Amino acid sequence: MFSNFEIGIDLGTANTLVYSRDKGIIFNEPTIVAINKHSHEVVAVGSDAKQMVGKTPENIKVVNPLKNGVIADFDVTAMLLKHVMKFSAKKLGLSFRKPSVIVCTPSGSTSVEQRAIIDAVRSCGAKQVELIEGPVAAAIGAGLPVDEPIANVIVDIGGGTTEIGIISFGGVVSCQSVRIGGHKFDEGIIQYVRKKYNLLIGERTAEQIKIDIGYAPCEHEKESMDIRGRDLVTGLPKNVTIHSTEIQQSMNEDLLHILEAIRATLEECPPELSGDIVDRGVILTGGGALLNGLEEWLSEQIVVPVMIAPSPLESVAIGTGKSLKMLSRLKKRVV
Secondary structure (H helix, E strand, C coil): CCCCCEEEEEECCCEEEEEECCCEEEEEEECCEEEECCCCCEEEECHHHHCCCCCCCCCEEEECCEECCEECCHHHHHHHHHHHHHHHHHHHCCCCCCCEEEEEECCCCCHHHHHHHHHHHHCCCCCEEEEEEHHHHHHHHCCCCCCCCCCEEEEEECCCCEEEEEEECCEEEEEEEECCCHHHHHHHHHHHHHHHHCEECCHHHHHHHHHHHCECCCCCCCCEEEEEEEECCCCCEEEEEEEHHHHHHHHHHHHHHHHHHHHHHHHCCCHHHHHHHHHHCEEEECHHHHCECHHHHHHHHHCCCEEECCCCCCHHHHHHHHHHHHCCCCCCEEC
C-alpha cells in the first residue's frame, strides 16, 4: 500500500497514455476535452469528448489543448491532467498518495514549453516531475538497447510532430523534429476533398479515410471509399467516391518533408555509428507508423532496413514508464 506511486505520461497531441510500472498501460484516450462555456466545467474527456467533435450545441466547446506536441491551452491541459491523475490513482488504489511522474517532451521543445508541462502536472498534485525526450522514450518502449554504445534510430510519427533521433549511451546523438504528423495528414485530406469535389468533410471523416485507404507514395492496388459531407455549392449533404491514389497525392508533400528530416538526421550521424544503422536499421513508432506502405517506401528511399515497433501506438508511453528504472543511467532533464 505504501509502495511508490510512479507513473509515466505520454502527453501527445492525438492521444494521452499513462504507464504504470506494475500494471502497464492504464489509460489510453484521445487528448480531447469537452467544456461547458458558461460554467467552465468539464463535460467529457477522451473518447467521449471525441464523439462530440463537430456535433455540439453552442454552450459546449470541444478542445484539443495540445498543438504540435506542446501545450496550447494551459487551463484545459490542467483539467485533462487532473482527470488523468485521478483516474490513475483510482486504478492503482492509491488515491491518497502524491505520485512521482515522468513526462515525455518533444526533443525540440523550448524551456518555456517544458516549464508549462511541469507546471500543469504539478498543479494536479504530483510530488516530483521529471522530463524525458520523446525519441529516447520511444526507443526504450520499442525494446532497443538505448544505454549501450550502439546506434538506435527511431522515427516517431505522432499526431502533431514527427521526431527522428539517433540514440547511443542513453543520450540523443542527433535529432530532428518536424511539426508534421497525423493531424497534418488529415488537414491535407480535408483540403484536397474541398478543392477537388467542393465537399466539406470533418476531421473524424478525414482520419477514417487516412486509416482505411491512406497510402505512402508506393505502388499499391487501387482502393475506393464512399464519403459524406456538405456540398459547398448547394449547402446540402452529398456523397462522393474517393480513391486511394488521390489520398496518396494529398499526403505526398508532408511525407516528403518527413523523409527530408530523416535524411538530415542520418547525415549528422557520426561515421562510427553509421555502420550500426546499416545493420540495425530504423524503427518506426507512433500512430503514423501504421500508414499503409510506409515501411517499404522509407526503406527504398534511405536504403537501410525499416521496421515497425511491436506496439507503435504505445511505445512512447511504455518507454516513459520503463525509464523510471533507468533514470540513473539515462542522460535526462531532471526538474
